[in-house]
Amino acid sequence: MLTRISLTAALIVCSWGLSVGQTRVDLQNQGRNVDFSSAATTRPIKTGTVTPSTCAVGELFFKTDSPAGSNLLACTSANTWSLQAGGSGSLPSSAGNANRALFTDGTVPAWRTFSAGGSGALQLTPTATDLGIDIVSAVVPVKAAANTFTGLNSFDQGVQLTPQTAPGSPANGRVWYDTTANRFRLRENGITADLRNPTMGVYLSAPGTWVTASSTQFFAPSGSTFSATESTRQVAIPVAGTLRDLVIRTSSSQPSTGSLVCAVRVNGVSTLLSVTVAANAATGTFSDLTDTVTVAALDLLSVSCVNTATASSATVSGISFRMVQ
Numbered sequence: 001m002l003t004r005i006s007l008t009a010a011l012i013v014c015s016w017g018l019s020v021g022q023t024r025v026d027l028q029n030q031g032r033n034v035d036f037s038s039a040a041t042t043r044p045i046k047t048g049t050v051t052p053s054t055c056a057v058g059e060l061f062f063k064t065d066s067p068a069g070s071n072l073l074a075c076t077s078a079n080t081w082s083l084q085a086g087g088s089g090s091l092p093s094s095a096g097n098a099n100r101a102l103f104t105d106g107t108v109p110a111w112r113t114f115s116a117g118g119s120g121a122l123q124l125t126p127t128a129t130d131l132g133i134d135i136v137s138a139v140v141p142v143k144a145a146a147n148t149f150t151g152l153n154s155f156d157q158g159v160q161l162t163p164q165t166a167p168g169s170p171a172n173g174r175v176w177y178d179t180t181a182n183r184f185r186l187r188e189n190g191i192t193a194d195l196r197n198p199t200m201g202v203y204l205s206a207p208g209t210w211v212t213a214s215s216t217q218f219f220a221p222s223g224s225t226f227s228a229t230e231s232t233r234q235v236a237i238p239v240a241g242t243l244r245d246l247v248i249r250t251s252s253s254q255p256s257t258g259s260l261v262c263a264v265r266v267n268g269v270s271t272l273l274s275v276t277v278a279a280n281a282a283t284g285t286f287s288d289l290t291d292t293v294t295v296a297a298l299d300l301l302s303v304s305c306v307n308t309a310t311a312s313s314a315t316v317s318g319i320s321f322r323m324v325q
Contacts, residue, residue: 051081067108099126166192181289194324200241203301205319210252211260211307218265218304219319226305230268234300241325243293243301248275248286249318256280258309264321265302266295273321277314295323 036042045060046052052061055075063071073081097111104110115122121139125132141147163179170176170187175195178185184195203221211217217226220233227233248262254277263274272291295301307313 054079055081099124200239200323200325202322203320205303207316207319210315211305211313213307213309213311214258216304216306218302221301221303221321230265230302230304234268234302236298236300237295237323238297239325240294240296241323243271243273243295243321243323244289244291246273246275246288246291246321247319248277248316250277250281250283250286250314251317252315253283254279254281254314255309255311257311258307260305260307260309260313260316262303262305262316262319264293265304266293267300268302270304279309281314283314 045062047062047064049063049065051063051073055061055078057075057077059075061073061075061081063073070083072084074084076082094111100111100113102109103112119139121135123134123136125134135142137145141149161175161177161184163177165180166178166185167174167176170192172187172189175184175186177183181194185192186195187193205219205221205223207219207224207226209226211226215228217228218230218233219226220235222235223233243264243266246262246264254260256279259279259281260277261274262277263270265271271293273288273293274291275286275288277286303319305313305316
């Protein structure tokens, strides 16, 4: 009797163990053509707000606190999760959005049109290969192009003009640094004039005579007669400045045996501001518009004319130069 009871108990225990073991099914090995389409609910992947610190390639994770469309992540390499399904929701349709760019506000993507901005300084030029964005040169000056500034502009570091030869036909209002004259010049009322210094005075002389053969004669600025003695033809200037633009006018030709050289002198010394009437030169106007001489207040000015010809020089009908400050 005891043996029958023990055998029955053993069979019950074995049956219970088998029934318990069979509730865990290995779907990979035991399942075939599994169809969950009729299941009330299915949750095939892990969920949560924090991705697991470790994962194997192929695992999936549904991040419940991410924006809709950005929830699904896949383990693309050991312990590395990557967002799937395009991120930030599905892309908007491209229909009707030619020449627009796709942007995102951090949550959803959207097509946006390029605009010139508040300043109107940008423009979009679409081509077959790219979208070109560039400035509108009519709004923003371009370094290599001629630019027009319509508003008041301030330059706290100053403005530097590149030295250049005098323009052929400058318009009124144009300013440039003349490499020939070595000074700033401007165009005003149809006339080209110096910019940097106003004219303080013009010295005009009309000797109306000649320099005798092989001799030196002096005359005073704005004087009318020559003298062999310089001290009688010196004039003291009241203020400091710069002498420039010496012009000599002759009314007869210079003898062929020598030249006539007239120079501005400061305190009895000839300066670079001088004009040469070459031997045999015909009647005309001769000038030095390049050289300048700096003078101080109370310096003594005079003009000398040296005739190296063996006959009287050309008749000097007029001499002029100016001082600027």
